[in-house]
Amino acid sequence: MHKIVQCVPNFSEGRDLDKIERIIHPFRGKNGVKLLDYSRDEDHNRVVVTVVGEPEPLKEAILEAMGMAIEAIDMRNHTGQHPRMGAVDVVPFIPIKNVSMTEAIQLSKEVAQEAAKRYNLPIFLYEKAATHPERENLAKIRKGEFEGMAEKIGQPEWKPDFGPDKIHETAGVTAVGARMPLVAFNVNLDTTNFEVANQIARNVRFLGGGLRYCKAIGIDLKERGMMQVSMNMTDYTKTALYRAFELIKIEAKRYGVNVVGSEIIGLLPMEALVDTAVYYLGVENFSMEQVLETRIME
């Protein structure tokens, strides 16, 4: 695969294994598409799929999967703890390799337009693909959930970007968009004082005057007797992992607290770690083309 896009669609079915298999089937055994993971949650009644592929085959596979989900899921009977507004709740596209954000946005719009047409489905574009600033935030779009959508999308300011102005009777509404890869990066502190962790989190995150592409909260790791700064790095190409790590060390100093380790939850692109190694080793003029795996995947 020369160009690689990741897609992490969330479907509103976490209990019926037959239905889940039907929904993810279009991602299996296709050239140019690779199913990496799917993780279902019975309480959420939701499955989160991670798939990568070349733009064109990925587009066709996701459209097929959306069709299967719309056929299989009836939102009028759906219960679950996670907020949701449609059978295909949300479809984010994420540029991974040799793909720009502009191309990922374009891909998300093509999928949205074609899905709206094929399935008569109202679709909102969100995050980087959003057509209005107030549609960037998925939570704002989803507010009211499936049960409130019929009324919400009748309002002029909530007219969908594609598809009809009324909800799909059984499949509700879908959000399709583009975003950077998220890296879940947590840093552990040798303190039992929650306020210290929380204050450090406030200082390193964007909202508190910290790093632009960093969300952070303090968390009490009760079982380990320590505190954690739990972060979502929302664009590691601009706010590197080492920058957040070193800044937390600096902030922790003022409390006489030390960083004692960290964890990375889930998947991340190799570039996020290669960039960090290159920083600490002070490597001059390094190119990702020097990484064997970059060349193998070309």
Add this chain to the structure above:
Amino acid sequence: MHKIVQCVPNFSEGRDLDKIERIIHPFRGKNGVKLLDYSRDEDHNRVVVTVVGEPEPLKEAILEAMGMAIEAIDMRNHTGQHPRMGAVDVVPFIPIKNVSMTEAIQLSKEVAQEAAKRYNLPIFLYEKAATHPERENLAKIRKGEFEGMAEKIGQPEWKPDFGPDKIHETAGVTAVGARMPLVAFNVNLDTTNFEVANQIARNVRFLGGGLRYCKAIGIDLKERGMMQVSMNMTDYTKTALYRAFELIKIEAKRYGVNVVGSEIIGLLPMEALVDTAVYYLGVENFSMEQVLETRIME
């Protein structure tokens, strides 16, 4: 590609582009084989090819390329600055992904046996594939070069591992073996004193009581007005890059000298840098399976 082996064959032709193209042709357009690079040197009169692949397709491709080189090159007319003993001078196999050293050694022996049979070629196994300790070092095998090989392999202690006890009239002798990936890692120092760099090199390298899988020499970077510790990391899975880097910093302290940067020459596997990032960030319980590219290549 699930299992990936790298092969870096050296062929004794660096001037005739038609011949070079014929030799590397078997690595092009084959399923399960990928030509990453080839670099010819007219003074050396030699081409170094970098190819990766699944073991079986790679084996067949390298055997074909060896046949093309044997057909194209007449060592009786070969001149060049680099030591050489055959048209196919040396064929190392390097385990990269989901392949053990034992499997790489096995692959090298299969290729050696089949090439000896197919081309009536005497072959020495070297490095990790060597059958005697005195055959581990390629330089010892190659000593005497093409011109001296006819006599050398007549001696009982230099009986080839495969093939006849006499040289191939036009193609000489070949060494086939297995080794770990080499990482060429150089660290720059803010001193103009060559002896300081050389002493640090002696202290960090295996020969001087330093790190087991580290070769090092001091080098004068005259144009930049600084010195360099130039290293070959011969097994980054056992002697990590960060360990050599930090040890150089520690040794440099005794001379009041600082590390001011580094460089990585050529290709290296992503694991060498991921491992370094994981060390500096103190990431607990990290798995290479969390790297998106690992999963994509599976």
